Amino acid sequence: MSEENIEPKIDEPKSLNFIEQIVEEDLNSGKHGGRVQTRFPPEPNGYLHIGHAKAFCLDFGIAQEYGGKCNLRFDDTNPITEDTSYVDAIRKDIKWMGFEWDDREYYASDYFDQLFEFALKLIQKGKAYVCDLSADEVNATRGTDFEPDKPSPYRDRSIEESLDLFQRMKNGEFPNDSKTLRAKIDLASTNMHMRDPILYRIRHAHHHRTGDKWCIYPMYDWAHGQSDSIEGITHSLCTLEFVPHRPLYEWFIAELGIFPSRQIEFARLNLSYTIMSKRKLLQLVNEGHVSGWDDPRMPTLHGLRRRGYTPASIRAFTELVGIAKRENVIDVALLEFCVREDLNKLAPRVMAVLNPVKLIIDNYPGAQVEELETVNNPEDESAGTRKMPFSRELFIERDDFMEDPPKKFFRLSPGNEVRLKSAYIIKCESVVKDVNGEITEIHVTYDPSSHSGSGEAQRKVKGTLHWVSAPHALNAEVRLYDRLFNDSDPDGHKEQNFKEFLNPDSLTILKNCKVEPSLKSVKDLDHLQFTRLGYFSVDTDSTPDALVFNRTVGLKDTWAKLNG
């Protein structure tokens, strides 16, 4: 093959993020025999949000890119807050996003026995001890940045005694919180995590998987690294807040002499005008500020799905935001760009009038109904065409008419001409108002020779309006969403609670919308473009007799921008 002479391809090496660089270095040096194994370790205590999507797109993406595998591992070490309903929701989200983990669905709780054995080993080495101090008492021994912790009075208890007590802790002989197992490391470390961290606590609680088998549960640090090691994870990717945990992660692996997984930290995703804290999102749900985890205003994957976001658009987004170690705030406009770009290619165009006003074509035969052909998606010829009924009485958007328009208003106004999309050119002759001065009817005449697509149709007019035939229109409810918060960083104020920035107008429900008859048969979560308005999807509340649409995102609107 020598066609490089015809089109010399300058194969610029794709620029790698710092994690890809590390992986490639490891591959080149033959570390782990060229094996790449990652994992995504959600805690089943809440719903996944778009920040998690960034993380698991990375985890699964790195594995895919380098011929490796990515495990799904539920980090279920805290039975009090965790639940199988979350497990199911998380599974659904990851699948929806397009990732597969085959049979590699693991649970930290799968390793409780192994972890117990590891703990025994640590005690035997004199590197861990059972401590009888209460939480308050432990806190009282805590030093400061430059003062070491005071040693627990149980720190030097014999190996035999710790072994015995630990076994009895496991057997359920002690009440909750009465004892802990702690690693014996360095009370003077500048890293607080190394000051005899707690490995196990006593919780007589029912676990969603292990039931009542255990009454001692491992802490994050003790469970996570060892779980990675057990699974042979080569690159354990996590967010920045775990940087100070890394020395402990490595200490456990070294003391236990087990497979050396490597923890690598990157900066979590922050999105402007939204919050990403699971705890705070839960608060919004519990306090009724939103309708649930899948409220379309939520940054959860459940919320985004219901809002009409596509997996492809979210994947593209996580790709565009990049991976680095520097704190970042991504403009929500980038997310919106990603959905628009995706939906522009695949969403069928349909006519919907959100704020209808009646338009009457005075010179159109009263009983006549035409079936006008229109293209389903100008960006995709294969989407074909469909027919739409056209008649003497139509609905158009109230905003598309102005009695006294400013310059550059390309829409309908007295004496002015516009085209009705896929139909005729019309001219406004008069308006009818009610007692309050509200316009109730707009009377126009049409030019029969201007039929869309006909030879006579070449005449140009400035504006094109969408419309729906009044006798054929379907009623619909349309829910418009705006950002949930008015502040670009609702969680970034020391003095003010994030809830003070909730946007009271984040949801607008329009009940009197008119949509074209073809929408009779839409299905949940179908994506559509309402011509000239934006991308919409069918809400899960929708039924054939009571259509409900969510606005995913508006079209770019330079007219609105001009008018502030």
Add this chain to the structure above:
RNA sequence: UGUCCUGUGGUGUAAUUGGCAACACGUCUGAUUCUGGAUCAGAAGAGUCUAGGUUCGAGCCCUAGCAGGACAACCA
């Protein structure tokens, strides 16, 4: 006060062993358009936190500062 991490256009991410800062979003022009969408063409916008130093040459190396963030749960 301590330790650790991070500082590149408005935002985010790049810049192969040091070689005169690139891409995307956003913004602004213009063309085109039966969606004020899309598309196409173009522009503005950083001299890389600061100050020194090494070098023919530094965003990349060295030194000293400064700024922001993280950590001090029997949460993960």
